[in-house]
């Protein structure tokens with residue numbers, strides 16, 4: 001059993017996927033971490049995340065411990081993850097890893113291309129979205145809660161830049177799968193979004 005949860009940055013898909021996994025007794029994989037850890041490795045080596053050869057080598061050298069690093073979030077890591085994610089060889093290097101994870105025991109995976117590329121046959125596909133303004137508000141509040149100084153206008157601008165890069169790239173762009181259920185969480189809190197997602201899952205199983 002594979003549940004695919006896709007959507008743009010800060011739409012609440014991570015929280016939703018984690019709760020669904022706990023409810024269904026399945027492992028959860030935040031696939032964004034793979035791209036974040038790849039981008040981090042490139043930055044640490046002083047490389048350019050847009051360089052295909054360097055980024056592919058970083059993706060192939062990824063270790064499970066890299067995913068547990070504490071410095072995978074923040075503007076620099078956000079931008080680097082989106083840059084390496086646009087490189088086809090990086091996506092190819094991370095594909096088997098994700099499929100293995102899902103096939104082993106079933107899983108809830110969240111990302112951008114789970115329902116379209118990684119598990120096109122997943123029996124449940126959710127596309128979780130919200131308006132850019134609402135997502136920027138959530139991201140801003142999250143940064144504030146972590147004590148990180150941020151400017152709301154800049155948070156919105158960075159989010160929109162990443163949306164554009166993720167949506168316009170040639171390989172595995174961010175689009176809902178044809179058979180995905182779109183869940184707009186603009187007017188839903190986390191509990192209401194979870195209840196709606198669970199209804200979709202229960203209708204399929």
Ligand code: C5P
Nearest residue numbers: 009031032035081082085111112113166
């Ligand atoms: O979901 P998160 O914001 O952590 O993802 C970080 C970046 O990784 C995204 O901006 C996107 O470019 C990339 N990504 C992707 N495919 C996935 C998951 C994430 O391209 N399945």
